[in-house]
Amino acid sequence: MTRSLWSQFVRIQLLTILFITSVVHALPAAQIDKSKSSEDSNGWKKTADSFMDNLAANRIDAAVDLMEPAFLKALGSRDSAKSALVHLFDYCGRPLDSQFQHEERGYKQYPDGRRKEMRKFFYDASTNQYAKGVCFFAIEIVPGDTGSGGYRVTTFGPLRRLGGR
Numbered sequence: 001m002t003r004s005l006w007s008q009f010v011r012i013q014l015l016t017i018l019f020i021t022s023v024v025h026a027l028p029a030a031q032i033d034k035s036k037s038s039e040d041s042n043g044w045k046k047t048a049d050s051f052m053d054n055l056a057a058n059r060i061d062a063a064v065d066l067m068e069p070a071f072l073k074a075l076g077s078r079d080s081a082k083s084a085l086v087h088l089f090d091y092c093g094r095p096l097d098s099q100f101q102h103e104e105r106g107y108k109q110y111p112d113g114r115r116k117e118m119r120k121f122f123y124d125a126s127t128n129q130y131a132k133g134v135c136f137f138a139i140e141i142v143p144g145d146t147g148s149g150g151y152r153v154t155t156f157g158p159l160r161r162l163g164g165r
Contacts (some may be wrong), residue, residue: 044103047150056097069152094133097125099123101156117142117143
């Protein structure tokens with residue numbers, strides 16, 4: 001394996017670990033409270049639903065379009081983001097459908113000190129590797145930066161239940 005391929009492989013592995021870890025572990029400032037979806041969650045949930053729908057339909061480009069620009073920049077390029085997203089499917093498979101489970105609210109703390117309100121949406125899904133009940137997906141949504149409006153995906157990750165449902 002050439003050095004550049006090896007460094008790209010290592011980078012994707014590290015990003016995968018970062019994605020999964022950030023979904024599993026809340027940041028100290030997260031202060032996430034579990035709650036039911038409410039009227040003011042419609043825009044947030046619509047973005048999460050669209051992201052999951054795009055993954056289930058294998059529209060990776062459309063899913064990447066919903067991601068936060070800072071997230072794409074951290075990965076280096078749009079192609080790197082697409083590759084990292086697809087690489088996450090190695091863990092649990094690509095979702096083939098989705099069923100909303102619940103929402104949590106909190107804050108995302110960025111390394112540069114910024115803090116944004118955040119909603120985390122959980123979806124149950126069958127995948128191309130597992131039946132429904134084995135894997136679920138967590139999607140963190142934040143408001144778009146000034147000027148971009150709307151909401152953006154800041155973190156996404158698959159998780160596997162031990163023993164199924």
